[in-house]
Amino acid sequence: MTKQTQTAVKKPTEVEENAGVAIEITGMNKWFGDFHVLRDIDLKVMKGERIVIAGPSGSGKSTLIRCINRLEEHQQGHIIVDGTELTSDIKKIDEVRREVGMVFQHFNLFPHLSILENCTLAPIWVRGVPKAEAEETAMHYLERVKIPEQALKYPGQLSGGQQQRVAIARSLCMNPQIMLFDEPTSALDPEMIKEVLDVMVSLAEDGMTMLVVTHEMGFARQVANQVVFMDQGQIVEQNNPEDFFNNPQHARTQEFLSQILH
Amino acid sequence: MAKNNLAYVRTEIVPESPAPDLSKGIIGWVKNNLFSSISNSIMTIVGAMFLMWVLPPIYGFLFGNAVWPGEGVTVEDCRAKGAGACWAYIDDRMTFFIYGFFPKDAYWVTQEGLIASIMTYWRVNLVFAVGTLLLVPLMWPDLKYKLLNSILFFVVYPVFVFFMLTGGVFGLEEVPTVKWGGLTVTLIIGLVGIVVSLPLGIVLALGRQSKMPIIKTFCIMFIEVWRAVPLITVLFMASVMLPLFMPVGMTIDKLLRALVGVSLFSAAYMAEVVRGGLQALPKGQSEAAASLGLNYWKSMGFIILPQALKHVIPGIVNSFIALFKDTSLVAIVGIFDLLRATQVANLNLDWASSNQAITGYVFAAAIFWAFCFGMSRYSIMMEHRLDTGHKN
Numbered sequence: 089m090t091k092q093t094q095t096a097v098k099k100p101t102e103v104e105e106n107a108g109v110a111i112e113i114t115g116m117n118k119w120f121g122d123f124h125v126l127r128d129i130d131l132k133v134m135k136g137e138r139i140v141i142a143g144p145s146g147s148g149k150s151t152l153i154r155c156i157n158r159l160e161e162h163q164q165g166h167i168i169v170d171g172t173e174l175t176s177d178i179k180k181i182d183e184v185r186r187e188v189g190m191v192f193q194h195f196n197l198f199p200h201l202s203i204l205e206n207c208t209l210a211p212i213w214v215r216g217v218p219k220a221e222a223e224e225t226a227m228h229y230l231e232r233v234k235i236p237e238q239a240l241k242y243p244g245q246l247s248g249g250q251q252q253r254v255a256i257a258r259s260l261c262m263n264p265q266i267m268l269f270d271e272p273t274s275a276l277d278p279e280m281i282k283e284v285l286d287v288m289v290s291l292a293e294d295g296m297t298m299l300v301v302t303h304e305m306g307f308a309r310q311v312a313n314q315v316v317f318m319d320q321g322q323i324v325e326q327n328n329p330e331d332f333f334n335n336p337q338h339a340r341t342q343e344f345l346s347q348i349l350h
Numbered sequence: 351m352a353k354n355n356l357a358y359v360r361t362e363i364v365p366e367s368p369a370p371d372l373s374k375g376i377i378g379w380v381k382n383n384l385f386s387s388i389s390n391s392i393m394t395i396v397g398a399m400f401l402m403w404v405l406p407p408i409y410g411f412l413f414g415n416a417v418w419p420g421e422g423v424t425v426e427d428c429r430a431k432g433a434g435a436c437w438a439y440i441d442d443r444m445t446f447f448i449y450g451f452f453p454k455d456a457y458w459v460t461q462e463g464l465i466a467s468i469m470t471y472w473r474v475n476l477v478f479a480v481g482t483l484l485l486v487p488l489m490w491p492d493l494k495y496k497l498l499n500s501i502l503f504f505v506v507y508p509v510f511v512f513f514m515l516t517g518g519v520f521g522l523e524e525v526p527t528v529k530w531g532g533l534t535v536t537l538i539i540g541l542v543g544i545v546v547s548l549p550l551g552i553v554l555a556l557g558r559q560s561k562m563p564i565i566k567t568f569c570i571m572f573i574e575v576w577r578a579v580p581l582i583t584v585l586f587m588a589s590v591m592l593p594l595f596m597p598v599g600m601t602i603d604k605l606l607r608a609l610v611g612v613s614l615f616s617a618a619y620m621a622e623v624v625r626g627g628l629q630a631l632p633k634g635q636s637e638a639a640a641s642l643g644l645n646y647w648k649s650m651g652f653i654i655l656p657q658a659l660k661h662v663i664p665g666i667v668n669s670f671i672a673l674f675k676d677t678s679l680v681a682i683v684g685i686f687d688l689l690r691a692t693q694v695a696n697l698n699l700d701w702a703s704s705n706q707a708i709t710g711y712v713f714a715a716a717i718f719w720a721f722c723f724g725m726s727r728y729s730i731m732m733e734h735r736l737d738t739g740h741k742n
């Protein structure tokens with residue numbers, strides 16, 4: 089586990105003040121065919137809040153956050169993102185996707201485009217930003233993730249950690265209100281995990297609303313306002329990190345923590 | 351340290367020298383590649399013997415004993431015993447191979463010289479020249495103005511070709527398509543087939559993956575029907591059966607029917623090639639595009655298709671090559687393409703000799719080969735250029 093030393097990140101109480109609901113999920117259910125993946129999910133995320141979602145493999149963590157930008161479709165209940173309810177209305181979906189950035193386990197950069205083009209494509213073609221301005225923004229975020237010098241290279245020429253940082257920058261270029269992370273460090277070699285986590289910590293410090301699926305419990309302790317524990321498609325326990333780690337309520341949470349923390 | 355004269359470290363750098371000849375140079379290469387083992391050596395020897403057996407006669411026929419065009423060369427030279435390919439015949443009939451029965455320009459045909467011979471078929475030659483002028487910069491990767499270039503080539507040029515060849519306007523003599531022929535027709539069918547089948551194939555491939563059942567079913571049926579029918583059948587149906595269903599008095603040009611048949615037929619194949627490319631792309635690509643807010647068309651246009659098509663360039667070019675060669679099947683329904691022109695020219699009694707037909711076919715084959723080989727090399731070049739070092 090990566091060591092996270094500083095704890096400069098704002099904690100829950102500070103967040104709740106600037107109110108405003110970012111994501112509200114109520115009574116949500118989802119099936120893959122006959123398989124009931126998500127059961128009765130209720131989750132409320134305030135603006136500026138950082139939620140870490142943990143749980144055993146196959147518990148539905150990825151599916152849950154993919155529902156938030158409609159990469160997966162839910163069959164029951166409501167998901168309201170930034171005031172927009174997700175239905176089959178494509179306009180609404182596109183609206184939500186513009187405001188919600190996502191970072192994937194396997195980076196999913198566009199291999200046929202340069203790093204800079206990866207970052208400018210969506211601002212130019214979705215937001216209609218002029219090219220020069222989009223490139224300026226892209227360079228700003230590439231500097232922020234500390235790889236401006238790679239701008240003209242192609243994704244295939246970068247290391248995993250660098251690619252993941254580009255993926256974060258690419259999302260940020262759309263100026264999203266909410267960022268979703270699906271195990272952003274799981275495909276990385278240990279020595280590259282820190283560079284990605286550092287970027288995420290600095291994002292959190294800037295007050296970005298974040299939903300992070302991760303097994304990096306150090307990150308959760310340092311950054312999260314809330315830790316959500318999922319098992320078999322249900323939210324089993326949800327608590328602030330302090331209590332979640334030191335005083336888990338549920339037997340399954342205890343078992344999971346004992347495994348993951350050795 | 352005790353003094354001694356033994357130096358353990360070299361004081362001088364040994365000059366650079368090439369590796370021993372065993373692994374380098376011609377001898378080394380031959381050793382490594384042709385005689386690396388006993389079985390390899392045997393194959394090399396057998397192969398060399400085979401080449402020595404077949405190459406000299408082929409060379410003799412095509413070059414050594416061939417009858418080249420020139421002053422005073424007549425059909426008698428081609429009839430002589432031991433004569434090889436009768437290139438003089440090809441030279442004499444060249445315009446027929448290229449233009450078929452396209453009418454000659456009344457004025458220029460009476461003139462002498464190179465310019466006159468070009469101007470005799472100036473309408474077709476102008477079409478060739480403009481086509482080349484538009485196509486070369488389009489295929490040249492670094493040149494700019496690709497959009498303008500594409501519009502000129504794909505939209506303006508076909509209209510130009512149509513009026514130039516058909517005539518009937520601007521004081522041009524009207525030329526019915528039955529008079530078009532030779533390489534001209536082969537290139538027209540091949541090019542139209544290529545230009546129509548790729549975009550149509552892409553649309554069909556996307557339709558086949560559509561979530562909308564009507565579109566999906568239509569595309570699947572279209573693809574499967576056309577793929578399941580031999581091209582010859584398609585051409586026969588287009589030329590013989592279609593007119594039966596037409597209202598009385600209404601006809602569709604025979605060449606046009608063949609063009610449509612060939613294009614739709616190739617589009618069905620192209621669709622499957624493109625689908626292969628689409629399926630090879632990891633799902634993460636479209637998910638990443640979607641998560642950035644790109645809608646279906648933008649995602650397809652910027653992310654999915656560029657990659658999918660790049661992956662299947664060999665398959666696409668393979669289809670193009672197959673299509674270009676298949677154009678020769680239109681000869682069966684009486685369209686006067688290069689192969690048909692060759693067949694007809696071969697019957698020409700002025701050049702009747704034992705090697706006349708084979709020379710004609712060798713010539714036609716060489717032309718087909720040149721175009722197909724060109725496409726193949728071009729695609730290899732593009733593959734290298736588009737490689738950004740990523741392996742999915």
Ligand SMILES: Nc1ncnc2c1ncn2[C@@H]1O[C@H](COP(=O)(O)OP(=O)(O)OP(=O)(O)O)[C@@H](O)[C@H]1O
Pocket residue numbers: 120123125143144145146147148149150151152
């Ligand atoms: N497209 C799909 N079709 C059918 N079943 C699926 C699909 N995607 C996921 N599943 C199933 O849904 C369940 C939850 O998957 P999900 O990917 O959300 O788990 P996860 O908690 O993210 O697991 P991991 O930690 O391994 O990533 C798993 O049992 C998985 O097999």
Ligand SMILES: [Mg+2]
Pocket residue numbers: 149150151270271
């Ligand atoms: Mg997952």
